[in-house]
Amino acid sequence: MSSFVTPKKWLTVPLEDVILRIVGGGTPSKSKPEYYQGEIPWMSVKDMNKHVLQDTVDHISQAAVDNSSTNVIPAEIPIIATRMGLGKIVIADFDSAINQDLKALFLPTEVHRDYFVYWYRSVAQKIERMGTGTTVKGIRLEVLKGLEFALPPLAEQRVIADKLDTLLAQVENTKARLEHISQILKRFRQSVLAAAVSGRLTEGWRSGDNPERNFKNLGEAGVEVKTGPFGSALHKSDYVNGGIPVINPMHISEGTIKPSESMTISHQKYTSLEAWHLRKGDVVVGRRGEMGRASVVESDEPQLCGTGSMILRVGEDALPKYLEIILRSPTAVSYFNSDSVGSTMVNLNQKIIKNFEVYFPSLSEQTEIVRRIDQLFAHADRTEQQVNNALAHVNNLTQSILAKAFRGELTEQWRKDNPALISEENSAEALLERIKAERAAAKPVKKTRKKAPS
Structure with a gap:
């Protein structure tokens, strides 16, 4: 039974039905330092800390590519982690070789790339739970291929991706502002401490009896x-x-x-x-x-x-x-x-x-300094707790928005307004047939051994 509650105009299919091919990578020999002195980006899990990459930590030579099982993946192809970092998916805006812990997913023409990436992010926690292994968790390709994929008509895929671009950008902006407040509070505490040990914090308090600083x-x-x-x-x-x-x-x-x-x-x-x-x-x-x-x-x-x-x-x-x-x-x-x-x-x-x-200063002024700092820090702590609570809500909001998107809730009105874009030749059923045809055409032709002449 499908775990998705999707609109009637959508299909739920195994992930392998909407993937043209999956390409893995490898690690060039570490015994040859010259392999790691080239210009070709070489991606590993440590690079997957962003959704879009501009570069990789490591670079390798062409000889490293030629003499190892790594593969150079074209730019804009979704790349996922299948060992460590389960659930992570990135897009690189450059061609990159990958190591054995990563897989490149080549998509059919009529699966919108950004829609696919957002869908993968929506099931990231599920993928992480499916990982096996005692020390380092990984996921087998057979398990990955069996994931249920929500397949709407192509036009709706584009609309969903556009809506998520807008909504999640707003979430990220909110998150950045909240994190900035945490940095401001850190600087505030430091400035209060600096004022305390310079005498500036209690300057007005002591101005009457003993204005001098000792x-x-x-x-x-x-x-x-x-x-x-x-x-x-x-x-x-x-x-x-x-x-x-x-x-x-x-x-x-x-x-x-x-x-x-x-x-x-x-x-x-x-x-x-x-x-x-x-x-x-x-x-x-x-x-x-x-x-x-x-x-x-x-x-x-x-x-x-x-x-x-x-x-x-x-x-x-x-x-x-x-x-x-x-x-x-x-x-x-x-x-x-x-x-x-x-x-x-x-x-x-x-x-x-x-x-x-x-x-x-005197004991009385020290007491006043301690009192003021306790008061100011308590206020900063309360504010920081509120910020942390808000950040937790914002982090949960991302998954909530993704879940709504792949239940069809973000595009409910759009489907009502655009019935022609989700029916007949534009339907999910017709789309799946075209994907099947593209997958069949993309399969490599098996070579047959010629019979020796008798």
């Missing part, structure tokens, strides 16, 4: 710094599942600590590393890799400072939360990136942190 380095402000365990203190082999969390840079994001269940140590090992126990009120900061990862420890639960992190503790004249704000600010990130050591990875040490000079 700067000092973190060492002068009484900040203590301790580098996480290294060398023989903590090995990778010490990690267990379900133990006491070890906090490394990867576990610190946007001022929060998110421990990992897989990166923990036993209670016995934790006890032996008492010097690196994290206490409530400590500020843990990533000392290598991406700068700006810092968070106040808010929990009394046992946690250990990891090898890639540092513990910072403030004196009586500072708030831990204000220190976190300092370390997350673009001012600190810029300073750490320029003064850190290491040729391959940014790496902080105690001297760099203690020498960092920043606006360090």
Whole structure:
């Protein structure tokens, strides 16, 4: 039984009935580097991150094409992934060779290409579910050929493709605007942090009693710094599942600590590393890799400072939360990136942190800065949540529009207004007969072996 609920004027047929031929590809020998120094685009699944391609990551030589099973596919032919990236389909505006995980689908004259591409996108999730394999999922050609294809008259195919061009372009524009808001919010948070650690955020608040801004380095402000365990203190082999969390840079994001269940140590090992126990009120900061990862420890639960992190503790004249704000600010990130050591990875040490000079006001002003940032960030978080909810709706909207299109709902009125374009010689039945004739004509003629003369 068909899974499509299609209009009476449409047909539902196996996909193989509307494909002239399917052409696969291959990978030239990796042992010959010269094969990958040519000008011919060579497409693989990693290129299928767009609907229309202007180029491929890899390029090969003519010798690579001649000496491998790859095939050069003409421009504008739909290309699908049959292993990894199931459900993806692209159009390239250039001739391209393809690898063995891709297939080119050559269509008959009277199957509108854009209609076909949109239909394939509408069943992408179904194709993904049909994939088999333990580590990498693939789909067999026999399964692919058996997919049910919604075949309307050709004129209606064109109308559907045009409508989807318009509607989905509007969806993409909406999505782009929403994603732009997320970037604006990110810049907003950074600008607030920068204003905080320069004294500009509370300029009006302190103007009466103490209008001057006081700067000092973190060492002068009484900040203590301790580098996480290294060398023989903590090995990778010490990690267990379900133990006491070890906090490394990867576990610190946007001022929060998110421990990992897989990166923990036993209670016995934790006890032996008492010097690196994290206490409530400590500020843990990533000392290598991406700068700006810092968070106040808010929990009394046992946690250990990891090898890639540092513990910072403030004196009586500072708030831990204000220190976190300092370390997350673009001012600190810029300073750490320029003064850190290491040729391959940014790496902080105690001297760099203690020498960092920043606006360090009174406790009352620090409290006001923290209050204002909490308020502003809470507003930004609410806005971001609304944006994310809207993005989820927009992403669902694409599949909803595609589903409506291939149930015939987008062209219901058009069929009523154009009966001559969907009947008799323009009907889906007549169209299918012409496709069958084209498929038959496209089949290669089998060579017969001549009998040897007697």
